[in-house]
Amino acid sequence: MNMQSGSPNGSPTDIRNLLLDAAGLSLDKLPMLNVIFDRMATQCAESLRQLVASQAYYSLSDVESGRIGDVLDSYEGMAVVGVFHSPEWDSHAIVGFDRDFIFTMVEVLFGADGSEPPVDDERSFSNIEMRIAQALFEQMAKALQSAFSLVSKATFKFQRHETRMDFAVIGRRNNLAICAKFLLQAINRGGEMFVLIPQGALTPLRQQLASTTAGESAPSDPVWSKHIRGEVQRTEVRxxxxxxxxxxxLGEAAALEVGQxxxxxxxxxxxxxxxxxxxxxxxxxxxxxxxxxxxxxxxxxxxxxxxxxxxxxx
Structure with a gap:
């Protein structure tokens, strides 16, 4: 059976890749994804720690699969997203911050200590908040590149930001994508960040993403190891x-008196x-x-x- 067919531009297309794209990637068979996104969380935390005085933490909360449109619709009216292009993958990715994430980040960057009540407002993002978001998107491009360097040499170029999810176009809305969700914790509050990558961009990397099998240890991350070592050494003990x-x-203890x-x-x-x-x-x-x-x-x-x-x- 011939597994090659002609594409519109004349180049051969592997039908197996088309079938895999249609079926979707199985997350339980791609253990390296969790390693990669854990590394991204560490990279983000290290970058933020250089800018703020208070403690701030990123943590990976979930990695799931879903339709691009469904994921974006769940954040409509409550998030700002950045659209990135990866020329090596010939694909796009999205990084998004929800309202709580932006409000918390603004307070942390301007030196708040958490004594004021958190912002609970449905207003549009201000110019300052959007400028901070754009600066963070530039950092996310570096964090994505560093995290995925474990399996692929890829760069991510920030193109634009959107607050309307229907304008955040990175492919057909019914296409499958991988969505990683992160929690930001700082000054007794926090927010959510998410990364959305079309499965078509990751399909060529499925062998590398499946390289860590059960019973094998994940590659050592020097940044994460340094972070853990630093936190342990700063722990106070008595x-x-x-x-x-x-x-x-017990009778002798009960008989003790002041002045004895x-x-x-x-x-x-x-x-x-x-x-x-x-x-x-x-x-x-x-x-x-x-x-x-x-x-x-x-x-x-x-x-x-x-x-x-x-x-x-x-």
Whole structure:
């Protein structure tokens, strides 16, 4: 059977691609899409963090398939979209921001702390809001290119923005598309961003998008790894220095009185255990410097021995 047919311009067209386009892509067989859009969320968060003082987070909430017209109609009157062209794909893509996203982004960029109530207004977007949206669309072009570089060398050129969804034309409205939805969280509020890509643009990449199968780890993303490492290192923990511990009965505890003196077995030479969240970290020696008590770390706590001491009878 001949799988090639002539196209109107004289070039051969693979009928298999036409059949795949008609049937649509199966998202559960394209695990790399989630990896790509996760990477895009990280890229957006990193770019935004350089512009604002408050914490702001992007997170991928869903990747779904649908008709272009149906997706756009669901945002009619409540979003602004940017239309992008990818010459390598010979196709277009859409990035959209809903009203809450735009209002939150404006407040974050102008230094709001979330103390004011969120904007709840059905008005049209202002000139400032549209200019901010256009600046964000330029960043989205870079984020898309970086994210899809895992499977394809593609550039995305921002062409125009639209607030009327019926003007956001990137193909027939009944064509299938992949829609990725992201949540923006900042100053105790947020909004939604979405990316809409026709399935016809992704069909030639289906083998690369299916390369990560069950049981295989996704490619390491250095930007995301750096972000996680930075967030972990900034996490605050509480340290506690324990000079002595003893067990008493409930009756003895009930008999304690204000002013009563408890005699400790510890001396200035006793080792002090440094703990965090009730987990022993280090053994320290106690001293003084400039009128304050100080600790000098000497040894790490043997976690295995600590565990045995806790479970074995004394």
């Amino acid at each position: 340290l506690r220095a324990v000079l002595e511990q003893r067990e008493i009965t 003196i408890l005699t400790l077995q510890a001396t200035p030479r006793s080792r002090v255990k440094l703990e965090s969240t009730e987990e022993g970290l280090f053994w320290c020696s106690l001293g003084q410097a400039e009128g304050a008590y100080v600790l000098r770390i000497e040894d790490a706590v043997d976690q295995a021995q600590e565990f045995l001491d806790d479970i074995l009878p004394r």
